Amino acid sequence: MNDHMRDDDINHHSTSLKTPLTADAFVKSDEEKIDLIEGHFQGIMKTLGLDLEDDSLKGTPHRVAKMYVTETFGGLHPDRKPALNTFENSYQYSEMLVEKNIVVYSTCEHHFMPIIGRAHIAYMSNDRVIGLSKMNRIVDYYAKRPQVQERLTRQVASALIDALGTDDIAVIIDAKHLCVNARGIRDTESSTVTSEYHGRFKGNESLRQEFLRYIEMETDHGDT
Numbered sequence: 326m327n328d329h330m331r332d333d334d335i336n337h338h339s340t341s342l343k344t345p346l347t348a349d350a351f352v353k354s355d356e357e358k359i360d361l362i363e364g365h366f367q368g369i370m371k372t373l374g375l376d377l378e379d380d381s382l383k384g385t386p387h388r389v390a391k392m393y394v395t396e397t398f399g400g401l402h403p404d405r406k407p408a409l410n411t412f413e414n415s416y417q418y419s420e421m422l423v424e425k426n427i428v429v430y431s432t433c434e435h436h437f438m439p440i441i442g443r444a445h446i447a448y449m450s451n452d453r454v455i456g457l458s459k460m461n462r463i464v465d466y467y468a469k470r471p472q473v474q475e476r477l478t479r480q481v482a483s484a485l486i487d488a489l490g491t492d493d494i495a496v497i498i499d500a501k502h503l504c505v506n507a508r509g510i511r512d513t514e515s516s517t518v519t520s521e522y523h524g525r526f527k528g529n530e531s532l533r534q535e536f537l538r539y540i541e542m543e544t545d546h547g548d549t
Contacts, residue, residue: 342479344401344470351402355394362390397432400469407462409488411453421532423447423539424460433504434471442500442516447536448485449493449525460485474498474519482521492524495536 353361367386370377377383399405424446431440444464448455467480482496497520506513526532 341476342483344472344476344480346401358394359387359390362393363387366390396469398470400466405469406466407459409455409459409463409484411455411488411490414450414452414454418450418454421447421449421535421539422454423536424457425540425544427461427464429464429468429477429498429500431468431472431474431477431500432470433502434473436504436508437471438503438507440468440472440474440500440502442498444481445497445499445536445540446481446485447495447526447539448489448491450489451491451493453489453491455485455489459488463488474500474502474517478519478521482523486523493526494521494523495526495533496521497536497540 363386366389367377370382370386375382377386425443427444427446429440429442429444432438433440446460446464463484464481467477467484478496478498481498482494485494485496486492497518499516499518501516505515522533526536
């Protein structure tokens with residue numbers, strides 16, 4: 326057992342809000358991590374019997390290492406967290422605001438296979454509002470790390486509660502897990518839905534149903 330991980334991080338991955346990380350997770354630079362991962366992945370490929378002298382394969386260890394550090398798992402580093410600047414709700418909009426169909430690209434931490442889906446976010450403003458693209462960016466940030474969908478849903482909700490200063494937040498994620506769709510049982514049709522409701526959304530069934538109706542609305546505006 327890794328001494329740097331709390332017991333609840335190890336035994337309850339789906340319910341812990343924090344991504345399990347060691348205390349020295351950010352001691353190495355990105356360049357150092359890329360070099361190390363490149364060597365490890367080269368070993369994996371050699372173990373599989375792949376010819377790393379082949380023109381198509383010889384650059385793969387470096388490409389994978391760079392992708393892992395700067396793209397696929399770039400959301401692990403707190404310095405990459407987007408600034409969730411808010412501004413005064415000067416127009417006094419007090420109804421539900423919904424940002425839906427936010428693309429989710431993440432990675433299952435159990436098999437390191439893709440999670441692909443959509444996130445839907447709603448909030449009721451108090452005196453602060455947030456730029457629409459910030460909701461997309463916070464989803465992308467937390468998705469870019471080894472994940473379980475339950476944790477990702479909670480992390481997005483928690484970040485928005487902190488930024489907006491309101492508990493009236495709802496998050497739903499509907500995603501396909503390739504560890505189910507492309508391996509094991511190979512069920513290509515199933516998807517996983519998770520939700521996180523806070524504040525008025527948690528205690529008000531009609532408000533949740535309104536949110537769900539907005540998600541289901543047809544919003545393909547074409548070229549207009």
